[in-house]
Amino acid sequence: MRIREIFTLEPKKQILAVEGWVRTKRDTKNVCFFELNDGSCLKNFQIVVDKDKTPHLAPELTKIATGASVRAEGELAASPGSGQNSELQAHSLTVLGESPADSYPLQKKRHSFEFLREIAHLRPRTNTFGAVARVRSALAFAIHRFFQENGFLYIHTPIITASDAEGAGEMFQVTTLPLENIPRKDGKIDYEKDFFGKQARLTVSGQLEGETYAAALGKIYTFGPTFRAENSNTTRHLSEFWMVEPEMAFCDIDANMDTAEEFLKYILSYILRRCGEDMDFFNLRIQPGIIDNLKRVIETPFRRITYTEAVEVLQKAPTAFEFPVSWGIDLQSEHEKYLTENVYGGPVIVTGYPRQIKAFYMKLNADEKTVRAMDVLVPRLGEIIGGSQREDRLDILEKRLTDMGLKKEDYWWYLDLRRYGTVPHSGFGLGFDRIVQYVTGMANIRDVIPYPRTAGSAEF
Ligand code: ATP
Ligand code: MN
Numbered sequence: 001m002r003i004r005e006i007f008t009l010e011p012k013k014q015i016l017a018v019e020g021w022v023r024t025k026r027d028t029k030n031v032c033f034f035e036l037n038d039g040s041c042l043k044n045f046q047i048v049v050d051k052d053k054t055p056h057l058a059p060e061l062t063k064i065a066t067g068a069s070v071r072a073e074g075e076l077a078a079s080p081g082s083g084q085n086s087e088l089q090a091h092s093l094t095v096l097g098e099s100p101a102d103s104y105p106l107q108k109k110r111h112s113f114e115f116l117r118e119i120a121h122l123r124p125r126t127n128t129f130g131a132v133a134r135v136r137s138a139l140a141f142a143i144h145r146f147f148q149e150n151g152f153l154y155i156h157t158p159i160i161t162a163s164d165a166e167g168a169g170e171m172f173q174v175t176t177l178p179l180e181n182i183p184r185k186d187g188k189i190d191y192e193k194d195f196f197g198k199q200a201r202l203t204v205s206g207q208l209e210g211e212t213y214a215a216a217l218g219k220i221y222t223f224g225p226t227f228r229a230e231n232s233n234t235t236r237h238l239s240e241f242w243m244v245e246p247e248m249a250f251c252d253i254d255a256n257m258d259t260a261e262e263f264l265k266y267i268l269s270y271i272l273r274r275c276g277e278d279m280d281f282f283n284l285r286i287q288p289g290i291i292d293n294l295k296r297v298i299e300t301p302f303r304r305i306t307y308t309e310a311v312e313v314l315q316k317a318p319t320a321f322e323f324p325v326s327w328g329i330d331l332q333s334e335h336e337k338y339l340t341e342n343v344y345g346g347p348v349i350v351t352g353y354p355r356q357i358k359a360f361y362m363k364l365n366a367d368e369k370t371v372r373a374m375d376v377l378v379p380r381l382g383e384i385i386g387g388s389q390r391e392d393r394l395d396i397l398e399k400r401l402t403d404m405g406l407k408k409e410d411y412w413w414y415l416d417l418r419r420y421g422t423v424p425h426s427g428f429g430l431g432f433d434r435i436v437q438y439v440t441g442m443a444n445i446r447d448v449i450p451y452p453r454t455a456g457s458a459e460f
Contacts, residue, residue, distance in 0.1 A: 004040035011078040011086035018045060018088060019071045021125060024108050025064050032061050036070060042131055042277050046079060046087040047072045060093040066108055067099030113447050120451055120460055131278040132448055135271060136436045142270035143244055146263055152219040152246060157206030162198055163410060170230045171201040202227035205429060207245050208414050214247035214425055215417045221246040231455045235444045238433060240453040247427035253372040253389040256426035257349050260376055260385050261302045268294050271439055287441020303344045306352040313343055330357045336382035348377045360400045362388040381438050387428025394418040
């Protein structure tokens with residue numbers, strides 16, 4: 001039986017078997033206690049071995065050590081000790097795999113997150129990383145549930161792509177060309193000889209392909225890995241991360257903001273309801289006050305401001321920013337934090353960004369200076385969602401592409417959507433790892449994904 005299930009049982013006399021890994025062991029003259037964890041929940045389950053009553057278990061007992069895998073069978077009993085209501089009085093014990101104390105790196109003591117990153121294959125056996133994994137899984141489920149309950153279709157967009165969604169570079173190339181002898185034609189790399197017959201890369205976003213399905217099926221979402229070769233060494237950026245991207249036809253920027261807000265509140269409520277034990281742990285050990293903080297976010301309407309208003313507010317700020325503020329700059333993390341933490345005290349949606357700092361596909365406003373972009377900013381983290389109403393007018397979209405130095409021909413299929421039955425449509429992207437970070441309070445994004453990939457690091 002999984003430990004999570006055992007803790008829901010009345011500690012009435014019954015026989016059961018449990019399997020897990022030893023966290024701690026305490027030996028006295030007559031009794032041996034050890035705690036098992038099987039990953040089903042945060043709490044450990046205590047196994048008690050009465051040495052007098054079960055002398056035949058003595059050989060196995062010597063093998064019990066932190067990290068060992070064990071199967072124990074016995075009788076469930078009320079626990080006299082504090083902290084748990086039941087324990088197992090073992091009458092049979094098998095150590096499936098020993099764990100030598102002199103070499104096992106996860107002895108019972110506090111390890112730094114930096115150290116644990118070096119043993120990322122073992123860190124899920126710690127309280128923190130077990131809790132992160134459970135919350136991450138529950139968040140993924142909540143996301144699917146929100147969209148499935150609201151009529152969105154889950155679409156699998158390609159990971160290998162020949163289009164650059166952002167028109168911004170910083171992509172990883174996918175090639176089978178021999179690097180030591182790259183074929184060239186007229187001085188340039190001859191991609192016709194490459195695997196796909198053209199230059200291919202790892203996707204930075206599934207949005208453009210997502211739009212094609214929204215333009216047929218109405219409401220879709222993607223949820224998959226994305227890749228960015230940006231060399232930014234921050235606590236919020238990974239080179240490989242998971243992104244959630246809904247796209248909705250017949251939807252303008254206001255409905256887009258409503259959806260983003262409803263969506264965030266839904267998944268936060270789900271986690272507070274379903275991951276109580278793990279959230280209590282984060283609240284106590286990682287980010288004190290985080291539960292109240294998330295509850296407030298769920299209860300409060302998100303503040304909505306324009307970029308121009310944001311700039312005015314920032315310019316009046318008594319604090320000096322590292323990056324000075326003027327109309328036209330991209331908001332930096334320090335600005336986003338100031339707005340959410342110092343000015344509005346909660347999430348803020350900023351719309352109407354200058355066209356120069358946003359992607360070509362965002363709908364141009366009548367002022368021709370700003371686009372219908374929306375960024376959802378949250379305290380502690382800054383940008384968690386980036387989205388927009390998409391440009392649905394063919395001529396303007398073509399002009400925007402040209403202005404940004406992109407080739408119309410490369411986007412022929414994307415432009416077809418504006419040629420045939422174009423509709424107002426909108427969508428957004430949520431960085432999945434960022435929402436895990438936000439919900440758990442973990443300071444570094446490297447600690448919310450099992451095997452983080454960042455510049456200079458792809459171990460495991
Ligand atoms: P930032 O300014 O934080 O780098 P961005 O403007 O590059 O974000 P978008 O291109 O709008 O982000 O991507 C959509 C979402 O994906 C972001 O809101 C963020 O949650 C997430 N995201 C972007 N880049 C990364 C990254 N390198 N690692 C993890 N999540 C990311
Ligand atoms: Mn970025």
